[in-house]
Amino acid sequence: MENRQSPMLELIDIYKNFGDVKVLKGISASIAKGELLTFVGPSGCGKTTLLRIIGGFTPLTSGKVILDGENIGALPPNMRNTKMVFQSYALFPHMNVRKNIGFGLKLKKWPKKKIDDRVEQLLSLVYMEGLGDRTIDRISGGQQQRVALARALALEPKVLLLDEPLSNLDANLRVVMRDEIRNIQERIGVTTIFVTHDQYEAMSISDRILVLSNGVIQQIGSPMEIYEKPANQFIAGFVGYVNFLEGTVKKADPRAETISVSTEYGSLTVATGNQRKVDIGDTVVIIIRPETVTLFPAERTDLPNTFHGRVESKMYAGNLAKYTVRIGDKALVIDQYNPKDAIQFQRGDDVTFTIPETVHILAKPAIQA
């Protein structure tokens, strides 16, 4: 997703050390105006530290933070036009909802009437009309979340920073609030950075995702790119379940844009796409998502990329049936969606399965992390 505009926020070669510990090792990224970018990664990967550096709460060791063309890397939080919603919401417990939202405006010495109007407008933006006079302990967790959001939006920040904003909510509310945040963000078009450790949350809310591990960017891309074309095995395994299959390239046909890979299952034909160049003899890793494999009764052998195995276990989960199929000494996890309308197999059945040509492949040395 190339953007032609100049970016709203640019991170240039950011390093951060806590004493001897290198938390961030050269982060560079740019975020377009109005975009929602998610930082995702396992705990301790440095995503919150990176967010706090952008917000000005943690000084950086080296690098630049360019906000709308201006280097703000050395400014304190109160001097930069980024606003943060903390994981704990950080609502002031000694002020009511209205005062919390208006806090920044009051500091900016807005006249009282103007503050009141703006606060009303924000309350309605976050669906909290009429609750302005409540104290913080008398609104629910989801409402606290909205107040924190409204307070951060009050000053119309150039970049909104959200630090794991949904982690204090229970599972159902989390989905509701996730959609609501995305909805509000798209309506007012504020450039947003969202930090989460939950890859599904990241997938569902983002324009683009930045996957961070051990202080290094593993990949930046749209959710689709991250899922379908992961840059390495770490990302492939981090988002969703994946079967890894190793093989050696046997035949590369440049005209058909396919290669033939010899694997433990047998020979497999794979489309190369247009970017990946592999040569005969290279070792590759094939990324097989469980839901892309199709199961057939053992008699079907007329399809391409067909292999044989035996059902080792089956787990029925309503919307899908999860099979583990054994092929020699390898096991393959296969998800069969809508099992009601499909042929179901039982433990011990001999089956045939097909792997689509469009599976993603990684050159072997690409393993990082």
Next chain:
Amino acid sequence: MAAAAVGGVRNSFVYKIRSFINKNLVNLFAGALFALLAIFLVYPICAVLVNSFWGEDGFTLSFYKEFFEYNFYYWSLFNTLILGFSTMIILVVVGFCFAYLTTRGPLSLRKPLKIIALLPLAAPPYIFSISLITLLGRNGFINNWLNLNFNIYSWTGVIAAQCLAFLPLSYMMIENVLNSLNPSLEETAADMGASEARIIRSITIPLAAPGLLKAALLVFVMTIAEFGNPAILGGRLPFLAPDTYLMITGEGDFNMASVLSLVLIVPCVIIFFLHNYVLKGKGYATIVGKPTATEPKEMSPVVKIPFLLITIPAAVMILLSFGVILLGAFVKIVGVDNTFIIDHIINTQSNIAIWNSIKVSLAAGLFGAVVGTLLAYVIMRGKFPGKRIMEMMALSGFALPGTVIGVGYIIAFNRPPFLLTGTIWIIILNCVFRFVAVGVEAGISKLHQISIEIEEASADLGADFITIFIKIILPIMFSAFVAGFIYTFMTTMMSLSSVIFLVTPGFDLASVYIYLTAQLGELGLASATTVKMIAIVVVCMAILKIIAKKTGLDVSKQQGV
């Protein structure tokens, strides 16, 4: 055969006693402890109360009338309240500055400032009278050096000494509340554009308010109950605690002494209740996110400079005070004749006083720990009416000013059936019951950590109560026992306000000896004795710190002498 053997055991005398104890041990303890608390805590206080109403001609209000008619008396009350208020206000400000700097200030300052703010805990409060006299008294070396004509025996002197002595109390409370504030609240305010000064005003102080109030109340109570500093530095100014003492030693007027000490109780009791029942659990609960590594931010000079201007002089005074006490112990007269001598340190009377104090403190510590541990157990696990009353009785000794209990003891134990006056026991018992609260609280918090199911499980496995008590409860409570012992030992060592009523001529305790030598201007002897006392207290604190580290039971920060 087996049945016969069991039957034989069941009929044996030992078994009968054992099963009786098994059934009734907690209640037996409860009865004994009730009796002890009644005799050694309730009875003396009632004796004071009765004495304030009971003259030679029976019931009368004339003593109270006298109190409010003579300006000497009611000025004593006013002065005490003024002293309490001014110390309270100064210490909330100074304590806040110290706590802010040690929790949010530059890293290099945090540790040293914290140590200095806690340093006065290692010494009795009246050490600052001695150091201030050494520094700024008539012959004080700063007075001489700068040729000041400063009079330390004044309001300034008393307030300064009280502030230095009770800084740790205010600091610890405020530091605690500042540490517990969710840092993202202040960060959000900064994010919204607030300057540091604005954050302190709009966020930090309002959120810390309950803690600041608690600190203020505690400082107030401790200050008005303090005997040493106003007695030594008060000069001609009347204050309630020293006046009560003079009323007995000078005039032998037990009735007026009772009135004076009761007048002192009133604000203490009010504040004790406010603190324990009204303010308990007050504060703001905030959702806590994950702890993030917050690095210290550069403080803005608008905040940093005034905060340093407040804390640095206080820190310097504390260090200087400990310095001159140490120096005073080893030179002839600090600043006047700085020749090294060991006469003060090896002085026989000082050593006898220290030795007496150690003996008394050991006995009080041991007895106090036993009583405290048993009280804690009985309060937590007993099932009898009056448990709450028992707990309040046990904790009241700590809340009451030492003067009241001191007066109560001489009145109550001056005649049969409890004739104890003049013996070492009256001092020991006095300290046991004044400080037992800390042992009780330590024991209760220890028992809170262990589920009653542990005891039930032991019973389930076949243990009877005696076995459970010896094998399970005592080992678990052992750390509380040791903590109670050391704490009582340490506070008895430093205690002055109530033992001063109870010592007899010829039997000096270290604290009383320090007070008397300071009164007489024998600063060298006072300093030397204080140095020895500090050495003992520091060892005790080290032991308490080790207990706190090993078992999580921290009583080292209780202050009350």
